Amino acid sequence: MKVLKLPKGAWIYIVVDYLVAILSWYCFFTFRKVYIEGLNFSVDFIYDENFFYGILIVPIIWLMVYLIFDSYRNIYRMSRMNEIFRTLVTAIIGSVLLFFAIILDDLTYYSAGYKSYYTAFFSLFLIHFVLTLFGRMVVLTRSSRQIKSGKVSFKTLIIGSNTKAIEVYNDIVNRKKAIGFNFVGFITAQKDKANNGLSEYMPCLGNLSELSNILEKHNIEEVILALETSEHPYVQSTLNTLASHNLPIRVIPDMYDILLGKVKMTHVYGAVLIEISPQFMPMWVRIAKRTMDLMASIFVLILFSPLYLYVILRVKMSSAGPIFYKQERIGLNGQPFKIIKFRSMYTDAEKKGPQLSSDTDDRCTPWGKTMRKYRLDELPQFWNVIRGDMALVGPRPERQFYIDQITKRAPHVSQLHKVRPGITSWGQVKYGYASNVDEMIARLKYDILYIENLSLSLDIKILFYTVIVIIQGRGK
Numbered sequence: 001m002k003v004l005k006l007p008k009g010a011w012i013y014i015v016v017d018y019l020v021a022i023l024s025w026y027c028f029f030t031f032r033k034v035y036i037e038g039l040n041f042s043v044d045f046i047y048d049e050n051f052f053y054g055i056l057i058v059p060i061i062w063l064m065v066y067l068i069f070d071s072y073r074n075i076y077r078m079s080r081m082n083e084i085f086r087t088l089v090t091a092i093i094g095s096v097l098l099f100f101a102i103i104l105d106d107l108t109y110y111s112a113g114y115k116s117y118y119t120a121f122f123s124l125f126l127i128h129f130v131l132t133l134f135g136r137m138v139v140l141t142r143s144s145r146q147i148k149s150g151k152v153s154f155k156t157l158i159i160g161s162n163t164k165a166i167e168v169y170n171d172i173v174n175r176k177k178a179i180g181f182n183f184v185g186f187i188t189a190q191k192d193k194a195n196n197g198l199s200e201y202m203p204c205l206g207n208l209s210e211l212s213n214i215l216e217k218h219n220i221e222e223v224i225l226a227l228e229t230s231e232h233p234y235v236q237s238t239l240n241t242l243a244s245h246n247l248p249i250r251v252i253p254d255m256y257d258i259l260l261g262k263v264k265m266t267h268v269y270g271a272v273l274i275e276i277s278p279q280f281m282p283m284w285v286r287i288a289k290r291t292m293d294l295m296a297s298i299f300v301l302i303l304f305s306p307l308y309l310y311v312i313l314r315v316k317m318s319s320a321g322p323i324f325y326k327q328e329r330i331g332l333n334g335q336p337f338k339i340i341k342f343r344s345m346y347t348d349a350e351k352k353g354p355q356l357s358s359d360t361d362d363r364c365t366p367w368g369k370t371m372r373k374y375r376l377d378e379l380p381q382f383w384n385v386i387r388g389d390m391a392l393v394g395p396r397p398e399r400q401f402y403i404d405q406i407t408k409r410a411p412h413v414s415q416l417h418k419v420r421p422g423i424t425s426w427g428q429v430k431y432g433y434a435s436n437v438d439e440m441i442a443r444l445k446y447d448i449l450y451i452e453n454l455s456l457s458l459d460i461k462i463l464f465y466t467v468i469v470i471i472q473g474r475g476k
Contacts, residue, residue: 009075012139017066020135021059024128029054031123036116058098062128065094068284075143076152076180077248083136091129099124153182155219159208159238160226161188161198164252168226168273169201184218187211189231208234211241224273225251240414244334250275288456293392297382304379311342311376318367321347324380329397334417337389339397340380344368354401358435372433373473375466381423393459394422395447402440410441412448419451424466426450426458432474 029051033039045051066072069090099121146152158165165186172181185205186198198204205214214220223242227234242249250273301308315323325343328336349355349363357364357372364372371377384390390397395416398406406413422428427443427450434440450458 007072007074009139009143010072013072013075013136014063016135016139017063017071017132018059020131021062021128022055024131025054025058026051027127027131028124031127032120035123036120054102058102061098061101062094065090065097068287069093070284075139076147076154078140078143080137080140080144083140084133087133087136088129091125091132095121095125095128147180148177150178153178153180154221155184156181156222156224157184157205157214157218157220158186158198158202158224158226159189159211160224160228160231161186161204162228163197164228165198165224165226166201168224168252169198181222181224184220187214189227189234208238208241211238212245215242215245215247220245220247223247223249225249237411240411243414244417246333246418248275285454285456289391289459292456292459293385296392297385300379300382301386307376308379311371311379314367315342315371318365319346328399329421330400330403330417331389331397332417332420334414336400337384337397339389340384342371342377342380344371344377354399356402356435357433375424375470378423385423389420391420391422393424393450393462394420395450396425396428396443397421398440402437405437406440406444409437410444413444415451416444416447419454424462426462429462429465429469432469 026046029048030041030045033045033048034041069086071086071090103120103124104117143152158169169183172179173183183202185203187205187210188207190207205218215223225235225238227238239249252273312323321343323343325341325345326338327341329339331337344365345357345361345363345368346365355363368377381390385392403413425443425447427446430446431439431443434443450462
């Protein structure tokens with residue numbers, strides 16, 4: 001079971017939001033009783049049944065809305081200006097939800113017309129927005145002061161060792177107020193650790209070939225990319241390595257134009273650094289995508305249970321061996337998991353080592369070839385989706401054996417591990433099962449394009465075309 005690990009300081013935000021939601025509900029309820037219903041103010045309002053249920057339910061609804069809109073991030077990396085806009089949007093959406101789900105029906109017993117509805121809605125929104133924004137600004141101002149005083153900082157690694165790296169380092173450490181970087185050391189672009197100027201200021205921890213080990217060994221929380229112009233060929237391979245570690249990456253502005261991939265400018269620290277966001281999707285899209293995956297998978301497992309039973313019987317009759325076949329694949333953030341499929345091959349099909357299948361593969365049983373043609377062997381993977389190993393749509397997961405081979409020719413394959421692998425993918429629709437590494441690499445460009453353009457509408461389109469492929473028997 002996975003333990004929920006919240007970003008730094010997020011619990012403070014949650015507690016403040018929860019307490020403010022209680023306070024704002026009390027203020028709104030009192031305003032409604034006095035101004036809309038015309039009652040005299042009384043502390044007895046708190047004994048009202050509706051007030052009691054509101055105190056229990058309303059704060060939880062607000063926390064869910066905030067979670068969907070990605071409010072609970074690292075408070076030491078949040079911008080107060082951005083948070084004003086985020087709070088405004090969530091306050092509007094949450095107020096609409098609460099008004100129509102809870103308040104509207106109750107108001108019909110007391111209202112004297114539509115004016116009372118408008119008054120109730122705008123008072124609910126305004127009270128909650130003002131109080132929530134005040135609470136959040138207090139928290140973020142406190143966190144900003146902690147960073148500026150040096151009480152809070154992040155273990156930072158500089159990638160680069162010469163002029164640009166020294167300039168960035170001096171610009172940061174010579175500021176009157178800290179901006180959250182605790183420099184652990186630096187690494188060089190090449191194995192030659194000599195002839196670098198940054199060693200005068202901090203230890204050299206190694207070179208780019210050792211990047212992954214250094215990040216884990218020193219528990220690095222931030223990375224600053226400060227390579228020289230002559231070292232630009234190392235940028236893409238460095239980003240590919242960093243992709244699986246989900247770390248914030250800062251770059252100097254004049255390197256921005258040579259970066260590939262989905263780069264998002266979120267904060268500019270003076271004129272020093274630009275942030276590359278490690279996230280491809282906002283929280284609300286991730287939650288919507290995950291909800292769609294879960295609901296669809298449960299629906300398929302229930303509705304097509306007779307088909308599952310039929311396939312199980314046919315697999316059992318096709319040849320001796322287990323019904324299901326499990327194989328280790330690499331998933332989200334480079335973590336291995338066991339993919340589940342209906343067995344389509346004879347047992348010991350890979351006794352000579354990992355092999356890819358093809359249309360003429362004699363390792364497949366007759367029924368196995370039929371299953372692969374209509375993708376029936378993939379049906380058990382809906383359980384992988386429910387477990388959280390996979391999504392309905394995403395790059396197809398591969399074995400580490402083949403990832404190592406692809407990496408030699410296409411290092412950007414590591415970008416695929418930024419999202420959950422899928423039962424189907426854009427590349428799968430175009431190419432079907434890959435029969436060799438060349439086809440894997442050809443399919444890779446479609447999977448990269450999918451990640452760069454990731455959206456719920458694109459998922460739906462890919463699912464639609466997947467159904468067409470299955471119906472036509474072009475599963476390969």
